Amino acid sequence: MEDGGHRVGQRVLYERVGFLSVLCRDLTARLVVARWDETSLDVLAAGVDERGEALPSKGWMALRRLGWNIPAPASASVECVGAAGTVGVYVSDRVRRAGEEQAARTLRLALHRRAIVQALLATWPADLSRRTGAEWAALRAVLPAGVGGAEIRNRTRQIRDFAQAHGGRLPSGLCELEDPPTVACQVLLAAMDRQQTTLERLDLAWARLRVKLPLCATPCSRRDWAWHVIDLRLPATVEPDAFLHAPTVRPTDTGRIAVDLPHSRAHPATQATGHTVAVGFDWGVNTLLTGAVGRLMGRGATARVATDGRPLIFDATVISAKLHRLRGHREHLAAKRDHYLALAAGLGAPHRAWGPLLDRAAMLEREHMRVCARIRHLNHALAWSAARWVVDQARTLGASAIYLEDLSTLEARGRRRGNARLSGQVRGTVTDAIRHLAAGQHIAVVTVPARGTSALCPRCLGTLGHHPAPDRLGERGWSWAHCPGCGLSLDRDHAAACRIVSRGLLGQAHTTTDRTTGIRAIRTPAEGTVTVVRRPKKTTRRMRRARRTATTPPQPRGPHTTPGKHRPTPTWPARSRRARTSDRPRPAAIRGALKSSRRMPDVRTVPATTLLKVVKRPAGHDAQTPALPGPRPGHGVPAPARPEPPPARRGRLSRESCRRRTHAAERTGFHHAHATEVHSLTPRFGPHRDDARPRHARKA
Structure with a gap:
């Protein structure tokens, strides 16, 4: 606390932040419930x-301009008055601003849902199972821009369920169809001024937040409010030149205080057209992202897209399986919790089993919340890991644009298991993270239509056949694509990525930018073929020596020595054949004089031994002694002690340590996610950003 100068524990601070968040939530809930009607939403939608x-x-300024004040509660004991009030709970005008700001945001978010519901009610079809072409045209004419088929289907089902529950009567609007939205328990400090909160940055890693918090749940006067100083540790993602904005403070279920700290940096606007090198990515089920790089060649009618044929894969199969198991566990916990609650409700309070049933339900509720938090954290980490990989690939390849599929046209169809895995993916979070990270690298992110990207061949625009594998072209599947016209055979997601980058580069003239959000999209697809460019051949040793001689100054004549060595490498001493093939141990001087080979042997060069220690078998593993008949270890007979390996020489690693190090290297990354390494392209695809290497000389 700033007034007394003494430190406050984390538990007390968490409690006082909870007092403030509850006050703001109550203020917001009263205002939302009072204005949840069609007339108020019409006034707010008009914008005047x-x-x-x-x-x-x-x-909060818009609501005060309209005269929408917070209504008085039913009881006078919790009345919220201004600074001059003396009855009930004392709340300053800044806290009222935070509640009004959250209420305005909640009502403005409802306007989009209201417009969709009104459009569906105005064009309600005669046959709900199948709309005609004219009905679809009339619906699209009154729908807001950017509404996808999934949102239309969900709202249609909601209206249908309401009609079935009310005898076939359609709702009059959104306010009758839905209850007032639930308000989150949080404090929007952005609506307050310096008399309630301040924020300053101390150094690169710390910031100081000053906020006035209530000392009790029902503050009666100004004496029940005091200034508190909270030091915030800034994450590494906050740049030194970033400008910090007023945060949002909310208490979490784990007993900690969450501070959502927004920050901004000034970046130049990316160009919408004029891209030459770009990357396109396709969404998948197990393989989260599959990309391809393309370059625009030619102009006008002769424009075409070329690619190098190398797929960029971010394989999150293990993570997707883990998330799917967690979702199943969450549903199981929720079903058991509801079952115990139903049993307790049927028995009633006087029954002796009523208390234990509620205790079990509470325990399952805590476990359910823990699993939900685990799913959220894993989804967040997966989304940002994939976004960083995408931006790193685009930056290294010299691309100035990233093309993604339009999420509004993607729907979950098929079996229930597939729908659950598609619905649980974090595509929206990945897209937002890519836009955020790409803005810092001056890379444009544009969405293209997703319809038909996997149906046509990227080479000849013919119809693709989908098969399980390249050696099973006679069967129907989904993972492999084969074109019977031109013979193209490649992964289905890779073919779709080539089509996406082709649509983006060829349709740059149709790029539109949303003025409010800045999101860029291509609504009209431009079809074109994709050509695989052959990579330049590797130069020969003679050409590399000639280039090295031309670029490096001549060296003085003398023995061929390596920098840092004081004498030449000794060669094999002149010895007889009998001495070289003898089994006697060589002296240390001779062992040091042996010339080593740079080539690593593929297999063992020493023949393996047999059971009788006779060297007759080819190279491979040593023969193992078979187990003798008798009782096995663990059945009254102790297991034989494993001999300890001999101590490794200094500077060398044993086989076990090498294996452990290899497995640790395989586990690097994010939860066993396998992604394509970031490599730069050949010079023919454009200039490099980081390493501008010279063009290699070609063969004559």
């Missing part, structure tokens, strides 16, 4: 006040 002036962008 009684005098015809446009409403301000800040929510």
Whole structure:
């Protein structure tokens, strides 16, 4: 606390932040419930006040311009009055601003859902199972821009369920179809001024937040409010030149305080057109992202896209399986919790088993919340890991644009298991993370239509056949694509990625930018073929020596020595054949004089031994002694002690340590996610950003 100068424990601070968040939530809930009607939403959707002036962008200012004050509660004991009030709970005008700002944001978010519901009710079809072409055209004409088929289907099912529950009567609007939305328990410090909160950055790693918190749940006067100083450790993602904005404070279920700290950096705007090198990525089920790089060659009618044929794969199969298991466990816990609650409700309070049933339900609820938090954290880490990989690939390849599939056209169809895995993916979070990271690298992110990317061949635009594997072209599947026209055979996601980058580069003229969000998209697809460019051949040793001689100064004549060596490498001493093939141990001087080979042997060069220690078998593993008949270890007979390996020589690693190090290297990354390494392209695809290597000389 700043007033007394003494430190406050984390538990006390968590409690006081909870007091403030509860006050803001109550203020917001009252205002949302009071204005949850079609008339109020019509006024808010118009965007003008009684005098015809446009409403301000800040929510609390817009509500005060409309005269929407927080209504008084039913009981006077929890009344919220201004600074001059003396009855009930004392809340300053800044806290009222935070509640009004959250209420305005909640009501403005409901306007989008209301527009969709109104469009569906105005064009309600005669046959709900199948709309005609004219009905679809009429619906698309009144729908807001950017509404996908999944959202239309979900809202249609919601209206159908309401009609079935009310005898076939359709709802009058969103307010009758849905209850008032639930308000989150949080504090929007962005709506307050310096009299309630301040934020300053101390250094590169720390920031200081000053906020006035209530000392009790029902503060009655100004004496029940005090200043608190909270030091925030900034994560490594916050750049030194980033500007910190007012955060949002909320108490978590784990007893900690979460501070959502937004920050911004000034970046130049990316160009919408004029891209020459770009990368396109296709979404998958197990393989989260599959990409391909393309370069625009030619102009006008002769424009075409070339690629090097190398797929970029971010394989998250293990992570997707883990998330799917966690979702199944979460559903199982929720079903058991609901079952115990139903049993307790049927028995009633006087029954002796009522208390234990509620205790079990509470335990399952805590476990359910823990599993939900685990799923959220894993999804967040997976999304940002994939986004960083995408931006690193684009930056290394010299691409100025990243093309993704439009998420609004992707729907989960098929079996229930496949729908669950598709619905649980973090595609929206990955897209937002890619936009955020690509803005710092001056790379444009554009979405293209996803329909038909896996149906046509990228080489000849013919119809592709989908098969299980390249050696099973006679069977129907989904993972492999084969074109019967031109003979193209490659992974289905790779073929779709080639089509995506082709649509993006060829349709740059149709790129549109949303003024409010800055999201760029291509609505009109441009079809074109993709050509695989042959990579330049490797130079020969003679050409490399000639280039090295031309670029390096001449060396003085003398023995061929390596920098740092004071004498030449000794060669094999002149010895007889009998001495070389003898089994006698060589002296140390002769062992040091042996010339080593740079080539690593593929197999063992020493023949393996047999059971009788006779060298007759080819190279391979040593023969193992078979187990003798008798009782096995663990059945009354102790297991034989494993001999300890001999101590390794200094500077060398034993076989076990090498194996452990190899396995540890395989586990590097994010939860066994296998991704294509970041490599630069050949010079023919464009200039490099980091390493501008010279073009290799070609063969005559």
